[in-house]
Amino acid sequence: xSFDRLIEKIVEKQNPTVAGLDPKMAYIPEYIKxxxxxxxxxxxxxxxxxxxxxxKGLIHELCDIVPAIKPQCAYYExxxxxxxxxxxxxxxxxxxxxxxxxxxxxxxxxxxxxxxYAIAHLGVTDIDGEAEEAFGGDALTVNGxxxxxxxxxxxxxxxxxxKGIFVLAKTSNPSSGELQNLEFTNGETVYLHxxxxxxxxxxxxxxxxxxxxxxxxxxxxxxxxxxxLRKELPKTxxxxxxxxxxxxxxxxxxxxxDSNGIGAIVNSSRGIMCAWQKExxxxxxxxxxxxxREAIRMRDDLKSVIGEMKI
Amino acid sequence: xSFDRLIEKIVEKQNPTVAGLDPKMAYIPEYIKxxxxxxxxxxxxxxxxxxxxxxKGLIHELCDIVPAIKPQCAYYExxxxxxxxxxxxxxxxxxxxxxxxxxxxxxxxxxxxxxxYAIAHLGVTDIDGEAEEAFGGDALTVNGxxxxxxxxxxxxxxxxxxKGIFVLAKTSNPSSGELQNLEFTNGETVYLHxxxxxxxxxxxxxxxxxxxxxxxxxxxxxxxxxxxLRKELPKTxxxxxxxxxxxxxxxxxxxxxDSNGIGAIVNSSRGIMCAWQKExxxxxxxxxxxxxREAIRMRDDLKSVIGEMKI
Numbered sequence: 001x002s003f004d005r006l007i008e009k010i011v012e013k014q015n016p017t018v019a020g021l022d023p024k025m026a027y028i029p030e031y032i033k034x035x036x037x038x039x040x041x042x043x044x045x046x047x048x049x050x051x052x053x054x055x056k057g058l059i060h061e062l063c064d065i066v067p068a069i070k071p072q073c074a075y076y077e078x079x080x081x082x083x084x085x086x087x088x089x090x091x092x093x094x095x096x097x098x099x100x101x102x103x104x105x106x107x108x109x110x111x112x113x114x115x116x117y118a119i120a121h122l123g124v125t126d127i128d129g130e131a132e133e134a135f136g137g138d139a140l141t142v143n144g145x146x147x148x149x150x151x152x153x154x155x156x157x158x159x160x161x162x163k164g165i166f167v168l169a170k171t172s173n174p175s176s177g178e179l180q181n182l183e184f185t186n187g188e189t190v191y192l193h194x195x196x197x198x199x200x201x202x203x204x205x206x207x208x209x210x211x212x213x214x215x216x217x218x219x220x221x222x223x224x225x226x227x228x229l230r231k232e233l234p235k236t237x238x239x240x241x242x243x244x245x246x247x248x249x250x251x252x253x254x255x256x257x258d259s260n261g262i263g264a265i266v267n268s269s270r271g272i273m274c275a276w277q278k279e280x281x282x283x284x285x286x287x288x289x290x291x292x293r294e295a296i297r298m299r300d301d302l303k304s305v306i307g308e309m310k311i
Numbered sequence: 312x313s314f315d316r317l318i319e320k321i322v323e324k325q326n327p328t329v330a331g332l333d334p335k336m337a338y339i340p341e342y343i344k345x346x347x348x349x350x351x352x353x354x355x356x357x358x359x360x361x362x363x364x365x366x367k368g369l370i371h372e373l374c375d376i377v378p379a380i381k382p383q384c385a386y387y388e389x390x391x392x393x394x395x396x397x398x399x400x401x402x403x404x405x406x407x408x409x410x411x412x413x414x415x416x417x418x419x420x421x422x423x424x425x426x427x428y429a430i431a432h433l434g435v436t437d438i439d440g441e442a443e444e445a446f447g448g449d450a451l452t453v454n455g456x457x458x459x460x461x462x463x464x465x466x467x468x469x470x471x472x473x474k475g476i477f478v479l480a481k482t483s484n485p486s487s488g489e490l491q492n493l494e495f496t497n498g499e500t501v502y503l504h505x506x507x508x509x510x511x512x513x514x515x516x517x518x519x520x521x522x523x524x525x526x527x528x529x530x531x532x533x534x535x536x537x538x539x540l541r542k543e544l545p546k547t548x549x550x551x552x553x554x555x556x557x558x559x560x561x562x563x564x565x566x567x568x569d570s571n572g573i574g575a576i577v578n579s580s581r582g583i584m585c586a587w588q589k590e591x592x593x594x595x596x597x598x599x600x601x602x603x604r605e606a607i608r609m610r611d612d613l614k615s616v617i618g619e620m621k622i
Contacts, residue, residue, distance in 0.1 A: 022424065025439055033439060042441035074420055074427035078436050080445035081396035088392055106419050108454055109385055110484035110552075113333065116385035125389050128336055128344060130353035134391035143419055143454050145479055147486030168456055173421035175458030179504065184493050190501070193490065 002207025003237045005162040006100045009067035011309045015299040018068040020269025022075045023051040027273050029284035048082035055090045061288035063097035066295050070102040088135050103137035108150050115153035123157045139164040144194055151201050164213035169195045172219025172242030195229050198236045209311050211237040220248025227255030238264040244271030250301040261309040312469040313518025314548045317411045320378035322620045326610040329379040331580025333386045334362040338584050340595035359393035366401045372599035374408035377606050384416040399446050414448035419461050426464035434468045450475040455505055462512050475524035480506045483530025483553030506540050509547045520622050522548040531559025538566030549575035555582030561612045572620040
């Protein structure tokens with residue numbers, strides 16, 4: 001269990017970006033929706049069909065420059081089981097194009113139930129002796145509020161595979177401090193305590209490049225905490241949301257990276273997905289080309305502060 | 312947004328039990344699996360079909376004595392989008408039988424994304440002007456690690472409907488204390504702080520019976536904390552896991568209830584679902600009747616310590 005495969009893809013593409021795929025109907029060009037609604041009506045099935053077409057177009061244009069995608073489960077669940085089917089097919093398509101898939105589910109539960117989530121998103125489901133992948137991602141975001149019981153099953157299932165998890169430490173939203181910034185009697189904050197648990201959970205899982213398969217989510221909107229956590233958690237790889245639409249810039253992400261320019265992957269969802277809506281006079285059929293242009297701009301923006309990524 | 316409808320069902324049935332539906336292949340009688348596998352093979356679709364048949368049988372036998380079901384999302388996600396289809400159909404069937412549905416997803420995310428989860432599980436999805444329910448539960452379990460941003464969208468979407476949420480405070484698992492029991496500099500524990508946030512989020516949402524629509528999850532495995540939280544959080548309705556298979560007894564749940572015998576609902580999953588595997592010489596076709604017997608036993612067990620439930 002490690003992030004070696006992800007790190008190799010980042011270095012190969014010299015791009016520490018993950019493209020968030022959080023599809024809302026409002027982000028999808030009209031010509032795609034029209035075609036799907038003609039087939040299935042304005043139904044959950046029609047929406048799911050439009051999402052899949054939209055995602056495939058994006059993946060096709062991004063796969064040679066962006067190492068990973070991060071589909072956000074909520075936007076698929078919103079379209080029912082039909083949306084979850086689009087999620088499974090999006091993941092399958094991205095993997096067929098060589099991309100690393102981080103399923104953003106922030107799942108959490110007690111041991112036996114967490115095992116079911118681990119199987120669902122990172123493992124293989126057993127059906128009375130036959131095996132089938134349910135969603136087949138490469139990494140899953142999780143919430144560590146329940147402690148070790150909720151993390152151990154993931155580690156057991158991911159072991160010996162280059163799969164990983166990202167545990168929420170300091171999230172990018174404005175109210176994240178209500179709990180996460182509070183200090184315990186020993187002077188440690190909740191987010192640092194959670195980070196230290198990540199370091200501990202990943203203790204025996206260090207990969208070739210010094211990082212374990214237990215990563216942490218730390219928002220670009222809190223650059224000082226990002227820098228603090230990088231220093232305190234040398235073996236924990238970071239998933240960094242908050243760049244772009246949420247207000248974080250490349251400079252804010254800098255602290256997440258080590259001296260070799262690795263140690264983190266930065267997410268952009270709306271910035272990349274909705275780039276086409278910001279280019280004046282663009283034919284909506286070129287939505288994925290606009291996403292590609294934004295992904296290249298973001299790559300160069302991040303590289304300008306990180307420098308070369310080396311392993 | 313309140314738990315009035317749930318409280319009325321509890322009082323009507325004089326039963327503060329929710330039946331957890333966490334279907335694993337090992338819990339399902341062979342004759343059901345055989346029929347499903349003959350139709351769909353040993354595939355995700357075959358497993359999902361067996362789950363739905365099994366659940367419907369349980370709901371049919373439980374619906375006149377148990378007020379609510381709690382399907383655990385993980386066990387449906389494990390069987391892919393086909394499993395999520397079985398989840399949607401289970402919820403629909405339970406509602407058609409008059410049951411209240413608590414979807415156990417422990418969902419959590421930042422504002423805009425949490426809104427998508429709220430729509431998925433408690434609201435109505437808009438598809439370019441047409442409306443369809445994705446999963447249609449009555450309440451959803453959520454994780455409050457991200458603070459108010461992650462809770463507000465749920466409140467907005469549930470407002471004016473008798474729908475609710477349960478926020479994790481003190482979970483029933485052995486390692487829950489690793490984070491939840493730690494004390495802040497003001498002497499408050501994490502679980503109590505989370506409980507106080509629930510009380511605050513529900514402040515203007517008090518229903519007819521004194522409880523708001525923002526509930527909390529508090530495990531029966533920590534009876535002292537259950538009693539403490541009942542005292543500290545007078546407006547917060549509790550969902551209590553941990554009875555039965557996890558070790559909690561009726562006495563352990565007592566502290567969750569107020570002097571009118573309301574204020575909480577106690578979950579049993581394996582205890583009810585797998586009752587048929589514990590009755591010697593039972594024809595497996597009577598699995599749901601065994602579940603009913605266990606549900607009646609549990610109801611009477613809880614009633615013996617709580618007394619009459621009054622509103």
